Amino acid sequence: QETQTVGVSIPAATHGWAGGMNYFAQEAVDRLEEVYPQLDFVLATAGDAAEQVSDIEDMLATRNIDALVVLPFESDPLTGPVAAVADSGAWVTVVDRGLSQEGIEDLYVAGDNPGFGRVSGEFMTSQMPDGGDIVVLRGIPTTIDNERVEGFEEAIDGSGINVLAMEHGNWNRDDSFTVMQDFLSRYPNIDAVWASDDDMAIGVLAAIEAAGRDDVQFVLGGAGMKEMIARTRDGDPMIPANVTYPPAMIGTAIELTAVGLTSSAPVSGEFTIGSVLITPDNAEDYYFPDSPF
Amino acid sequence: MTGAAATAPQRRDRSHSLLDLHVLGPILALAALILLGTGISATNESTFLSASNISNVLSRSAFIGIIAVGMTFVITAGGLDLSVGSMAAFIAGLVILTMNSLAGTVESVPMLVLVGMGAALSAGLAAGAINGFLVTNMRIEAFIVTLGTMGIYRSLVTWLADGGTLSLDFTLRTAIRPIYFGGFGWLTWPIIVFAFVAVLGELVMRRTAFGRYCAAIGSNEQVARYSSVNVNRVRMATYVLLGLLVGVATILYVPRLGSASPTTGVLWELEAIAAVIIGGTVLKGGFGRVWGTVIGVLILSLIGNILNLTDAVSPYLNGAIQGVIIILAVVLQREKKAGT
Amino acid sequence: MTGAAATAPQRRDRSHSLLDLHVLGPILALAALILLGTGISATNESTFLSASNISNVLSRSAFIGIIAVGMTFVITAGGLDLSVGSMAAFIAGLVILTMNSLAGTVESVPMLVLVGMGAALSAGLAAGAINGFLVTNMRIEAFIVTLGTMGIYRSLVTWLADGGTLSLDFTLRTAIRPIYFGGFGWLTWPIIVFAFVAVLGELVMRRTAFGRYCAAIGSNEQVARYSSVNVNRVRMATYVLLGLLVGVATILYVPRLGSASPTTGVLWELEAIAAVIIGGTVLKGGFGRVWGTVIGVLILSLIGNILNLTDAVSPYLNGAIQGVIIILAVVLQREKKAGT
Amino acid sequence: MGDAVTAPLALRDVDRHFGPVQVLHGIGVDLRAGEVHALIGENGAGKSTTMKIMCGFLVPTGGEVLVDGRTRRFADQREAEAAGIVMIHQEFNLAEPLTVEENVFLGAELRRGPLLDKRTMRERTAELLDRLDCRVPPTARVRDLSNPDKQMVEIAKALRQEARVLVMDEPTAVLTTAEVDTLLEQVDRLRAAGTAILFTSHKLGEVKQVADRVTVLRDGRVVHRGPADMSEHAMANAMVGRDVSDLYPAKAAPRGEVALRVEELDVPDHAADVSFELRRGEVLGFAGLIGSGRTEAMEGLVGLRPHRGRIEVDGRSVTIRSPRDAMRVGMVYLTEDRKGRGLLLDKGMRENLTLQSLPDFSGLTVDTAAEERALDDAIARFDVRAPMRDVKVGNLSGGNQQKLLLAKTMLADPEIVIIDEPTRGIDIGTKQQIYKLIRELADEGKAVIVVSSEMQEVIGLATRVLVMREGRIVGALEGDQIDEERINGLQMGLGRAAA
Numbered sequence A: 001q002e003t004q005t006v007g008v009s010i011p012a013a014t015h016g017w018a019g020g021m022n023y024f025a026q027e028a029v030d031r032l033e034e035v036y037p038q039l040d041f042v043l044a045t046a047g048d049a050a051e052q053v054s055d056i057e058d059m060l061a062t063r064n065i066d067a068l069v070v071l072p073f074e075s076d077p078l079t080g081p082v083a084a085v086a087d088s089g090a091w092v093t094v095v096d097r098g099l100s101q102e103g104i105e106d107l108y109v110a111g112d113n114p115g116f117g118r119v120s121g122e123f124m125t126s127q128m129p130d131g132g133d134i135v136v137l138r139g140i141p142t143t144i145d146n147e148r149v150e151g152f153e154e155a156i157d158g159s160g161i162n163v164l165a166m167e168h169g170n171w172n173r174d175d176s177f178t179v180m181q182d183f184l185s186r187y188p189n190i191d192a193v194w195a196s197d198d199d200m201a202i203g204v205l206a207a208i209e210a211a212g213r214d215d216v217q218f219v220l221g222g223a224g225m226k227e228m229i230a231r232t233r234d235g236d237p238m239i240p241a242n243v244t245y246p247p248a249m250i251g252t253a254i255e256l257t258a259v260g261l262t263s264s265a266p267v268s269g270e271f272t273i274g275s276v277l278i279t280p281d282n283a284e285d286y287y288f289p290d291s292p293f
Numbered sequence B, C: 001m002t003g004a005a006a007t008a009p010q011r012r013d014r015s016h017s018l019l020d021l022h023v024l025g026p027i028l029a030l031a032a033l034i035l036l037g038t039g040i041s042a043t044n045e046s047t048f049l050s051a052s053n054i055s056n057v058l059s060r061s062a063f064i065g066i067i068a069v070g071m072t073f074v075i076t077a078g079g080l081d082l083s084v085g086s087m088a089a090f091i092a093g094l095v096i097l098t099m100n101s102l103a104g105t106v107e108s109v110p111m112l113v114l115v116g117m118g119a120a121l122s123a124g125l126a127a128g129a130i131n132g133f134l135v136t137n138m139r140i141e142a143f144i145v146t147l148g149t150m151g152i153y154r155s156l157v158t159w160l161a162d163g164g165t166l167s168l169d170f171t172l173r174t175a176i177r178p179i180y181f182g183g184f185g186w187l188t189w190p191i192i193v194f195a196f197v198a199v200l201g202e203l204v205m206r207r208t209a210f211g212r213y214c215a216a217i218g219s220n221e222q223v224a225r226y227s228s229v230n231v232n233r234v235r236m237a238t239y240v241l242l243g244l245l246v247g248v249a250t251i252l253y254v255p256r257l258g259s260a261s262p263t264t265g266v267l268w269e270l271e272a273i274a275a276v277i278i279g280g281t282v283l284k285g286g287f288g289r290v291w292g293t294v295i296g297v298l299i300l301s302l303i304g305n306i307l308n309l310t311d312a313v314s315p316y317l318n319g320a321i322q323g324v325i326i327i328l329a330v331v332l333q334r335e336k337k338a339g340t
Numbered sequence D: 001m002g003d004a005v006t007a008p009l010a011l012r013d014v015d016r017h018f019g020p021v022q023v024l025h026g027i028g029v030d031l032r033a034g035e036v037h038a039l040i041g042e043n044g045a046g047k048s049t050t051m052k053i054m055c056g057f058l059v060p061t062g063g064e065v066l067v068d069g070r071t072r073r074f075a076d077q078r079e080a081e082a083a084g085i086v087m088i089h090q091e092f093n094l095a096e097p098l099t100v101e102e103n104v105f106l107g108a109e110l111r112r113g114p115l116l117d118k119r120t121m122r123e124r125t126a127e128l129l130d131r132l133d134c135r136v137p138p139t140a141r142v143r144d145l146s147n148p149d150k151q152m153v154e155i156a157k158a159l160r161q162e163a164r165v166l167v168m169d170e171p172t173a174v175l176t177t178a179e180v181d182t183l184l185e186q187v188d189r190l191r192a193a194g195t196a197i198l199f200t201s202h203k204l205g206e207v208k209q210v211a212d213r214v215t216v217l218r219d220g221r222v223v224h225r226g227p228a229d230m231s232e233h234a235m236a237n238a239m240v241g242r243d244v245s246d247l248y249p250a251k252a253a254p255r256g257e258v259a260l261r262v263e264e265l266d267v268p269d270h271a272a273d274v275s276f277e278l279r280r281g282e283v284l285g286f287a288g289l290i291g292s293g294r295t296e297a298m299e300g301l302v303g304l305r306p307h308r309g310r311i312e313v314d315g316r317s318v319t320i321r322s323p324r325d326a327m328r329v330g331m332v333y334l335t336e337d338r339k340g341r342g343l344l345l346d347k348g349m350r351e352n353l354t355l356q357s358l359p360d361f362s363g364l365t366v367d368t369a370a371e372e373r374a375l376d377d378a379i380a381r382f383d384v385r386a387p388m389r390d391v392k393v394g395n396l397s398g399g400n401q402q403k404l405l406l407a408k409t410m411l412a413d414p415e416i417v418i419i420d421e422p423t424r425g426i427d428i429g430t431k432q433q434i435y436k437l438i439r440e441l442a443d444e445g446k447a448v449i450v451v452s453s454e455m456q457e458v459i460g461l462a463t464r465v466l467v468m469r470e471g472r473i474v475g476a477l478e479g480d481q482i483d484e485e486r487i488n489g490l491q492m493g494l495g496r497a498a499a
């Protein structure tokens, strides 16, 4: 049987979630290479959209790939190059972010960024029915972050929750620690924090703890880092919930692509991996001790 | 003058062999990389030496390459510019906004493209002039000036894009795609422009008074000043030239991705400076070599390309391999020089 | 000799005014920033001058600050080190792995902490020595060497962390938290260590033969060599010192969040270099000022702090404000110098 | 040339301050077409400053500059050059990484269209260098040239400009006798062509030979003006303000043990098979033409260059890989290149003075008080004249820099001193003192090597002279044998004396 080549192109591990996603991609590739000896995988990570386009060009030009699994850095710039891959006859799986043009991909494993923000916002309103003062930490300035924040703002609109300030913590523990320290200096009373990401939540928690402040009732992170889920499960009042945005979706996508290439099972179509609220009740179901994230 | 003429040492011809090895350094490194790539692609079914791969590598080298040619002049004249990456992002953002906003009123697409190009070039010129002004007239350390403007342009593009992505109108994008992807077969426009800029740059560096002045200023500003060289004007010109070339690079960049975002051009400055140094230009100024820079750029692009040919290294370690190769490329060059 | 005494210049009759303004530059910039912060915090209820805010700013300046003190020596001796940020990340990763792996076997927590510290210092020393070796013995341009090692360490930590985050065992983390957060009230350990390193650094730079040699080598390597200075050893020592100080910074960093990831320490190198230059050290070497560096670090931290205390600027524009202030801080200094 | 012709360039009542220090007081000089005017004076008297003011590099704080009788204020040197006034600086003013041709034409490149006309520039550079009997190829990098060659390039650069007024600040300081002759021939040629020339030198013989008129400066004031028919002795006295006689102290016969024995020293590419002995109390002279490899041989000896061969100090065989090793056995080398290798121009006198002997001044920290005392001593002993104590060394006059460099070397208290061109740019009064000092060193039982291109110096000082040619020792002269004719013959390869 002839070997087929699967290209996997993802953003580099520049923050916690992306790191998890890198891990699951690598893990899936290693596993599937064992399972399907007739498949060859090329995994490339890119630091920005241009580099990702280069990676995809290389895969097409030098490896003659039969399938591409891509988690686009940004939708617009990647649309053309991915379309070129599709035109070459290769199978295309798009993960997380959709392309700007419909119908290019054979399989779409979608995350839901506005939904992530909405679920987070709804949890905030449910926790603070009478309103309250919160601060928000945002990620790296990107479309993803914009969509999440918009979803969040829509959800808390009219609930009486007042956003004191927003700053970019860049999905980074150190940056969010610094920003939170300064928020604590600036506001004598903060009821809650939407950290929007578990890495940032860790920085925020450290800052609150160091300041010894007890006005902050809870911190809502996101993306489902295992340590944070464990704390939710164990009933830590500071971390009453989490919102999923599983980095493992890349693994699922790679696996489905492999199945699609090697069998006649119908795997094309669209799978949306919605963002789910994790509370102490269902935390156990989302706790994967072996995951690095 | 008695018999001195007879006994004075003959016009000494420098022993060329050593010099040549120094010159050969970057070329050897490039050759080694090409061999490595060919070797690797022989072990799997990949096609490293195909026209399409070569075309890809050369086309995408063009952005950094064009910028690095300008950087060669700045560094030769004893300066530095850390702002080029974010300058490129900012100019790309401006061009996209300009073209989008005119798309409604101006009908003719070629006209629009020309306006876009004009915008890119004038923005580049202005940005370069600002850096140049702060360095020459305000006499602030180039490192600080361009670190500052690097932050400023990066912020401005983030702000223009509202944290997200600025995208060109879809119809426009299709119209301008050929600027990046078109050309004569594998000889795409970016390759042609890069080659043109490189040849012209080499000519300017080696054959014009301007090139000489750059080297003179970089080696000893006082000497240049005492020799009637208008130091400020030449130094200013290097920054303006670099700004212009960033504009040119942006003209090629926008058609490729049709968008600009806060991550556009991140770390291009380091890559451009690295290419310049790998090529044999002296970081402290006084000696510059445009063709070396071109080789430096190719070396850097090839490393990425070759790493995509193989799964042998974990993608996590790509950066390490890159680092090792960059150091090795320069060792090759320096080892020979050590002989002198 | 005859009339020598008569014509011999009097002792110390320097015109202090001009010199002082140059010296005052960074201090003025810092004062202006503090005023600005106080002004802003007066308009809202924030507490810029509170002990806790000051303690926060100083503590978090400590990492960059300690590294920047080392960088001052490297730059004064005509070198450069771009690798410090990723070196810090790599060392942090190593320390965490070491402590985690020993946590099972070694019982005593203080013992473990000591081992961790030892690991950080020796890793820093080794990393610095590698940079130093490549720069001095292999005679490769420092920019290239440290650009290379920057990529290498960054990759290695990504690889160690499998792309994710390396976290310290929870019990250990609680045990070592006081290293960052503890101290004497607002005078936390990082502040104490930073102050100690800064004072010692200033002393070494100004009062020891080593400091003299650094300046001499940076000013003219040949002269130093002809004056029997062991140029390679001194230069090597600057890199090793910097590596050690990166180790020290890491010892303070790890207890804060108990983790290291591929993003740890990103851009620290630029920040450290910027602090050094803002402080008045000359980028091309030959003159260094440790106390200036300390002020440079404080200026950079304060900018961030003040921007977080106000909504006046869009967060997207933070970088732009930072850029403008960095340039202004240096203008202040240079304008005065222009008077000389 | 009569007074009827207005002076192409003149100074009237020129003052100049540096900060609080006034270095020129009411200087008046006028240059005439077709005449060589010599400006002489002690180190720090203000010769270079005067010349820089004439050529637009400095502006006077008082008085005026007259061009063709009309007052001009040059905003910068470019304007002076446009008026046909060209200066050769005391210190090299060359871009080291650039080639000879690039330097000669810097700022005035010949073009063909937008491009440089390299061929013509190269040819013209070669012509100019030929005129100076300099064999350097126009494509050589200045960095790789010896000091005399660099000076020739400077002169070629000035000649290229076909100036009306040529100002030369110690152009002969780094030249050997033969080259000086070539240069003076060129000066004659320019004078004949009607160029007005201002010339300064501490070699009064040259002044006597070439000048038509002389102006003497002392402490920033003109103390004598007149035709050049005065004797060298009279010039010296006018400069120094006291009677200078007996330039060279009496030689004493070397006593002492062999302090240094060098056998078959090879410095690749530069010197081969150099063997000699040096006794305590001896002053050993090294003579030779440019490029004869004396400097390189000495640099090899102290570990500044890779070398092979056997070296014994006080009878013990030693390995010297760096100047540190040399210092450890008591051997110190004073470089001929004070600007590039000798002094940190952007640092003060104190830092420079103690750089080499810093370990002697520092325990845990540097003892600045002791350094200040050392500086006091050095200033007194070597007559270093600085406008202020914390002046940057780059702002010292050339001769005073040289004195500081000597002081720096002596501070290391060496047993074996190798001095390369000890009195380059030093005025005649101080020269006398330095010669006395060298004599004293020898009398104290130190061993001294003097490498000098000034033949009189070698003859006057050395008890034994080795002559080098093309990297090899071609002869040794002792006692009465030491004379100009023999040295000349040897260094040009005309004879061979028994070593």
Ligand SMILES: Nc1ncnc2c1ncn2[C@@H]1O[C@H](COP(=O)(O)OP(=O)(O)OP(=O)(O)O)[C@@H](O)[C@H]1O
Pocket (backbone or CB within 6 Å): D018, D023, D041, D042, D043, D044, D045, D046, D047, D048, D049, D050, D090, D385, D386, D387, D391, D395, D396, D397, D398, D399, D400, D425, D427
């Ligand atoms: N830029 C400067 N700042 C301060 N002092 C200066 C500066 N330039 C020159 N001087 C001082 O002016 C005085 C005259 O110096 P000048 O160079 O004219 O002497 P000179 O006659 O050329 O001596 P030499 O024979 O040693 O070359 C010296 O004391 C010198 O230190």
Ligand SMILES: Nc1ncnc2c1ncn2[C@@H]1O[C@H](COP(=O)(O)OP(=O)(O)OP(=O)(O)O)[C@@H](O)[C@H]1O
Pocket (backbone or CB within 6 Å): B012, D144, D145, D146, D147, D148, D176, D269, D270, D288, D289, D290, D291, D292, D293, D294, D295, D296, D336, D453
């Ligand atoms: N074999 C050679 N090949 C190339 N260059 C040489 C060779 N020999 C000498 N040179 C050059 O000639 C110069 C020799 O000058 P050097 O200073 O050694 O001569 P010197 O005898 O000390 O005379 P002076 O001190 O008067 O210049 C050196 O700069 C060196 O670059």
Ligand SMILES: [Mg+2]
Pocket (backbone or CB within 6 Å): D047, D048, D049, D090, D169, D397, D398, D399
């Ligand atoms: Mg002088």
Ligand SMILES: [Mg+2]
Pocket (backbone or CB within 6 Å): D294, D295, D296, D336, D420
């Ligand atoms: Mg010599």
